[in-house]
Amino acid sequence: MGPLSNEVRLHDMWCYYDPKIMLRFLDVMLCILPDMAWETVVTADGKSIVYNLKPVTTDPIGFVDPDNLTIKNPATAAIVKYFSGGLALEPYKYAIELPEAIDSNVRNERFVRRQVKTVDREGRSVIIQQKVAVILTFVISGQKSGSA
Helix, strand or coil, X not given: CCCCCCCCXXXXXXXXXXXXXXXXXXXXXXXXXXXXXXXEEECCCCCEEEEEEEEXXXXXXXXXXXXXXXXXXXHHHHHHHHHHCCHHHCCEEEEEECCCCECCCCCXXXXXXXXXXXXXXXCCEEEEEEEEEEEEXXXXXXXXXXCC
């Protein structure tokens, strides 16, 4: 077996031109991972975006098998150790190379939501709106607007 590679794609992008203001834009769509805080940083040259992700959950209880809540269970002990050792809070970086340089300021941010059916703490069925993606709009660098 050869070396393994990950082919995870958490983004997509597209360019367009707005004739009213005579500017070209780049939209970047990022998948939002559940239970992760995120931020984006445009590199100084405007040619890349770094998508920073950091786990939010620090409590192992949601990850422990409810049928094996004792610390004597090896799997439970390993999960508790993982969350108490700091590894669970390590940030992740996902770099995106852009087709053209962009200005560093986000011009627009729009969330894509999906309805998710779940059960609340009292056992009632509820529908929530979960953010699954964000679309960030950037101006492509080096342009001057044709209208004020």
